Amino acid sequence: MSLYRAGPQDGVAWVTGASSGIGRLLALELARDGYAVAVTARRAERLDELAREAVDCGGRIQAFACDVTDEDAMAATVAAIERDCGPIALAIFNAGDYFPTRGEALGTREFVDTFTINVFGTVFGLVPVVEQMKARGRGHIAIVGSASSYGGLPRAAAYGATKAALNTMAAGLKFDFDPLNIRIQVFNPGFVATPLTKQNRFAMPALMSVEAAARRIRDGLRAGGFEVSFPRRFTWALKLLALLPYPAYFAVVRRATGWHRRPRKT
DSSP states (O other): OOOOOOOGGGOEEEEESOSSHHHHHHHHHHHHTTOEEEEEOSOHHHHHHHHHHHHHTTOEEEEOOOOTTOHHHHHHHHHHHHHHTOOEEEEEEOOOOOOOOOGGGOOSHHHHHHHIIIIIHHHHHHHHHHHHHHHHTOEEEEEEOOGGGGSOOTTOHHHHHHHHHHHHHHHHHHHHHGGGTEEEEEEEEOOBOSTTGGGOOSOOTTOBOHHHHHHHHHHHHHHOOSEEEESHHHHHHHHHHTTSOHHHHHHHHHHHHTGGGSOOOO
């Protein structure tokens, strides 16, 4: 029997980090496809705006404001969605943040905050939703990673480390989830024009729009395998770069990002 893949007829699609960026556009795409969509983020007013926008396009989105870093609140949110909307057939863990890591002004806070939001913000939703899926004998989970997980990039020491952790976690869980009929996927986009990437002060090759990224994730949910990466001309180049000896890797990345033009600190 083939591994389960969720459809709109099966229940609710839950999207975290839905107040802006990829999460917001993806929630609208899923609503247009016929899903009843539950959305989670801290900013309740942004979620309410999203729910109203869905009505205009013939979809249905219900807001469940929550801080993904609050373990108890996330468990309560899963219970509330299941009670008020129906079974969660598809859970998309998209919530994340990016705090530029500057080696010349290194601190612990950006690492702690990035791991708390990106990794534990996923785990705190994953654990309770998997319990519900196990009881039903099926489920579909998607985790939004990043192509920065393939190798170190400027200013992304903390961010890339969290995305690498999510990729490794998803791969490890797949061995256990497959026999439970729970599909797990990881999505690794390259540079996407979101409020987070606006913080970057270096060249971002193959930058794509948030609308295009949301559509690629939607299509990957329908037909993709364990990993879906895009745009391929960029993500596959990064994968190949990661196979190089480190001296060659650093030289290529410095030139590609313009880092080679930065003056040395004395």
